[in-house]
């Protein structure tokens with residue numbers, strides 16, 4: 251088994267990198283071949299919205315390192331991701347990479363589907379975690395990875411994670427388990443049974459996980475609040491639902507644009 255570690259922090263040997271390296275050490279103990287990359291060493295330009303990757307199933311034409319990074323991810327059987335919390339969200343370079351993933355999201359063979367992954371998210375200050383883990387879960391789930399563990403770890407200054415032996419042990423153990431073929435989720439349970447986050451949209455007593463698009467009802471019993479989901483297996487990320495979304499919502503935008511193209515050109519003159 252080959253496992254790729256990806257660090258999305260430009261801090262060399264920072265907390266994310268230490269955690270990823272610890273997980274990879276565990277994986278090596280179980281016999282895995284490992285490689286580590288720092289995403290910020292690669293040039294990732296913004297997606298230009300040409301849609302060729304989705305409509306024509308072509309590799310991205312932008313000249314930068316993005317295809318190289320995805321190739322590394324494709325070659326590996328599993329992913330260990332370390333991403334710090336930057337201003338209540340995942341460090342932006344992860345989103346730059348994700349925005350360039352549409353070809354993989356809609357590829358019929360879903361090349362990442364079922365590959366195990368774990369995420370480690372260092373953050374500095376309690377209650378400043380914000381949307382970081384949800385953003386990391388979106389990255390993994392949209393590509394089709396199977397999340398085995400996702401860990402938020404409070405450590406602010408460079409290297410502070412070194413004093414959290416419990417978390418480092420957990421990284422090591424999950425890395426080892428992934429290398430041994432484990433795919434069962436072993437992280438903290440959240441409200442959503444799919445992404446395991448606690449981010450819910452609330453409309454009176456109905457709730458929806460905005461990441462996984464499953465709906466449920468709030469139940470309050472003995473002073474405890476819980477959510478009963480209607481159809482948790484039928485979430486956004488199943489290959490069938492992704493295919494339906496592509497065919498129903500994305501694909502028709504191509505011919506519609508072609509039909510309107512000349513009129514759009516005319517109307518655009520006012521804004522040039």
Ligand SMILES: Cc1cc2nc3c(=O)[nH]c(=O)nc-3n(C[C@H](O)[C@H](O)[C@H](O)COP(=O)(O)O)c2cc1C
Pocket residue numbers: 259260261263264265266267334335336337338339372373374375376378379405406407408409
């Ligand atoms: C630009 C920037 C923004 C940050 N924003 C937050 C934040 O919103 N919430 C938080 O808890 N920590 C925040 N932090 C702290 C980092 O998450 C923390 O230092 C983390 O350990 C960095 O991981 P690294 O060593 O792998 O880079 C921020 C750090 C930086 C540099």
